[in-house]
Amino acid sequence: MHSLETLALIASIVMPLWNIPLILRIIRRRSSEDLSLAWFLGVWGCMLVMLPWGLVTTDKVLKVFSIVNLTLFSVVGIVMFKYRNGSK
Numbered sequence: 001m002h003s004l005e006t007l008a009l010i011a012s013i014v015m016p017l018w019n020i021p022l023i024l025r026i027i028r029r030r031s032s033e034d035l036s037l038a039w040f041l042g043v044w045g046c047m048l049v050m051l052p053w054g055l056v057t058t059d060k061v062l063k064v065f066s067i068v069n070l071t072l073f074s075v076v077g078i079v080m081f082k083y084r085n086g087s088k
Helices: 003-029 037-056 060-082
Strands: none
Touching: 003 060, 037 060
8 A cells, every 4th residue: 555545535534524523512501503504505515416436436545434434424413413403
């Protein structure tokens, strides 16, 4: 594996981890009202449409990124909807 591919593979795992502070902030505040529902659905929908290519490609970086990013962003969505109206 080329060193640039290794670096990209690491980044493809680390980048989606930046969703974790957003998840924790929503839980701490018990509200996701400041997040746009249209923004979330637009980004999540695009990730979902891109996932099939990510699964069939031979590019390891894209495959790992597609899976990890959609998974963690889906967790954002679950937490966002749970705390949408400031509910517990």
